Amino acid sequence: QVQLQESGPGLVKPSEILSLTCSVSGGSISGQYWSWIRLPPGKGLEWIGNIYYSGSTNYNPSLKSRVTISVDTSKNQFSLKLSSVTAADTAVYYCARNLNGYYFDYWGQGTLVTVSS
């Protein structure tokens, strides 16, 4: 059973960089796509972007200028960096697997990141 776990700071200051890591267990990160998704309070889910295990990426155009997703196959992890954050970036951030590059079949439990000074 594949399991995903998000980790990173729960509080980030405005204008700084939000950094999160997703650790994958119970299966290899190789051969699949992996995504970041967020859920702002009182709003709906938003897909941030994904990465193939080889390193190729796709980003949501609404965030593309501020997002970097990377992968470390040796650690079975992938990461998210979101720069120049504002209060609007406060959300629960989820990592998930895209089965064969399509829908999200495994998700992490999510981690709340608050942007505040």
Next chain:
Amino acid sequence: DVQVTQSPSTLSASVGNTVTITCRASQSIVDWLAWYQVKPGKAPKLLIYRASSLESGVPSRFSGSGSGTEFTLTISSLQPDDFATYYCQHYYNYPWTFGQGTKVEFK
């Protein structure tokens, strides 16, 4: 971008009821649509993929239908564990987008 419009935003129901949630896409997405159940503090759960395929382990009271631009999720005989928020998501092309969500609450 393909926009996905989900309705209703809130749905009040009782245990045993049958409920239906609708998603409409701004253009044909064939059957590239999935449905998820989201609860606070828990990992979201895939229910349906390819519009009507039931994910392994998901109870058969959940069913999906539709193609092109109109899709529905039906929950037959609602159970206490089903009170949650449900989202549709298209994966026809990038960027993938979700519907606005439907909160199923106790009547």
